[in-house]
Amino acid sequence: MNGTLVELEHDLALLDRAARCAVRAHGHVEPNPMVGCVASDRSGEVIAMAHHERLGGPHAEVLALQRGGDSLREGTLHVTLEPCAHQGRTGPCTSAIIDAGISRVVIGHLDPNPDASGGVEVLQAAGIEVEVLDHQPSRLLIAPHVVRLREQRPWVQVKWAQTIDGRIATRSGQSRWISSDRSRGMVHRQRGRVDAVLTGIGTVMHDDPRLTARHGRPRRVPRRVLVDPMLECPPDAALLQTMDQATLTIACLEGAPEARVETLRRSGVDVRSFKEHDGRLDLRSMLESLYCQQAISTVLVEAGPGLVSSLFDACCVDEALVFVAPRLLGDEQALPPVHGRMPDTIDAGIDMSLHRVHRRGDDVLLRYGVSSGKS
Numbered sequence: 001m002n003g004t005l006v007e008l009e010h011d012l013a014l015l016d017r018a019a020r021c022a023v024r025a026h027g028h029v030e031p032n033p034m035v036g037c038v039a040s041d042r043s044g045e046v047i048a049m050a051h052h053e054r055l056g057g058p059h060a061e062v063l064a065l066q067r068g069g070d071s072l073r074e075g076t077l078h079v080t081l082e083p084c085a086h087q088g089r090t091g092p093c094t095s096a097i098i099d100a101g102i103s104r105v106v107i108g109h110l111d112p113n114p115d116a117s118g119g120v121e122v123l124q125a126a127g128i129e130v131e132v133l134d135h136q137p138s139r140l141l142i143a144p145h146v147v148r149l150r151e152q153r154p155w156v157q158v159k160w161a162q163t164i165d166g167r168i169a170t171r172s173g174q175s176r177w178i179s180s181d182r183s184r185g186m187v188h189r190q191r192g193r194v195d196a197v198l199t200g201i202g203t204v205m206h207d208d209p210r211l212t213a214r215h216g217r218p219r220r221v222p223r224r225v226l227v228d229p230m231l232e233c234p235p236d237a238a239l240l241q242t243m244d245q246a247t248l249t250i251a252c253l254e255g256a257p258e259a260r261v262e263t264l265r266r267s268g269v270d271v272r273s274f275k276e277h278d279g280r281l282d283l284r285s286m287l288e289s290l291y292c293q294q295a296i297s298t299v300l301v302e303a304g305p306g307l308v309s310s311l312f313d314a315c316c317v318d319e320a321l322v323f324v325a326p327r328l329l330g331d332e333q334a335l336p337p338v339h340g341r342m343p344d345t346i347d348a349g350i351d352m353s354l355h356r357v358h359r360r361g362d363d364v365l366l367r368y369g370v371s372s373g374k375s
């Protein structure tokens with residue numbers, strides 16, 4: 001191996017460390033991106049690591065520089081995102097890097113935000129060597145931010161639990177419980193890191209979920225959002241009986257019964273009506289409204305094939321979290337996670353890329369990314 005390749009592998013390994021550090025912020029910093037930084041001294045020894053810890057707080061580079069102090073003079077920063085060159089909630093990171101006497105900065109991904117980008121040019125103008133690498137973990141970290149900037153909607157994760165033969169409920173609609181206690185604990189933790197948990201009226205009718213985060217101390221208390229086009233949610237539904245635990249938005253069609261709208265609003269529900277798109281509630285408009293009017297930046301979908309399929313059809317799914325439990329149903333009429341598609345060829349299916357595999361006891365959690373515009 002030549003020296004350049006060894007150096008590249010070293011840079012990528014340090015960016016990997018920075019990315020692992022960044023994910024500690026999940027649930028603390030959104031709608032900001034998660035960012036991690038590794039700071040080394042001039043001999044290459046890692047002196048400090050940091051991540052952007054909270055919205056409005058110092059950026060990862062600034063924290064790493066503070067932790068490393070004078071020993072970082074002529075040192076190197078490996079940072080998952082291009083350092084900002086603008087005054088936002090905090091000062092420009094480029095100034096802190098220049099003041100600290102850093103001589104090299106390795107970047108995992110350029111900043112997609114036109115207001116914050118330009119850091120590379122500022123650093124280079126100050127005589128700092130800058131390298132921007134194609135680093136997949138950095139790209140995954142910034143992906144939610146890219147979706148928010150480009151589409152003005154939240155990052156949408158759909159989650160389902162399925163048997164080995166790909167069924168999420170029996171033909172009668174019974175799904176409790178496909179996955180293990182441990183997997184369900186993980187779902188509760190994930191609920192406590194997002195701004196909203198979204199479901200459909202079919203799931204409320206069958207499972208009557210509360211959709212609250214009940215594992216450990218949640219980082220966020222997610223708003224529950226229900227797609228209920230004609231406001232059929234029963235008054236004794238757990239979602240309505242737990243209004244003291246988390247807020248509830250119900251999305252309905254403009255033609256939903258007015259009396260029902262009034263009753264729900266009187267009980268504290270945020271009822272929002274949406275126009276139709278191809279005869280059904282326009283899910284993209286609903287997501288845009290959640291993002292622009294209610295500051296919802298991340299959504300976890302826990303629904304059946306009705307809503308999940310509509311979200312795929314609207315190209316509004318970014319990530320799928322699939323729990324596979326060690327069980328077979330063997331019934332072709334049991335419910336699949338997605339339905340209603342009729343691809344003629346395998347290539348016409350929805351392409352996903354496998355990002356991570358976690359084992360939880362006998363269950364496996366597969367995390368898939370959906371290519372933009374492909375869902």
Ligand SMILES: NC(=O)c1ccc[n+]([C@@H]2O[C@H](COP(=O)([O-])OP(=O)(O)OC[C@H]3O[C@@H](n4cnc5c(N)ncnc54)[C@H](OP(=O)(O)O)[C@@H]3O)[C@@H](O)[C@H]2O)c1
Nearest residue numbers: 160161168173175200202203280281303304305306307310
């Ligand atoms: N294993 C799991 O992880 C899991 C998770 C959740 C639910 N489930 C199971 O899934 C089953 C429920 O499935 P489901 O499909 O009935 O539930 P759902 O997806 O929660 O809700 C379906 C409802 O949403 C409506 N909907 C979807 N997209 C819409 C749109 N764009 N506009 C207006 N309405 C829209 C559907 O309307 P239409 O009637 O017009 O289609 C339908 O009434 C249950 O058996 C439950 O146990 C399993």
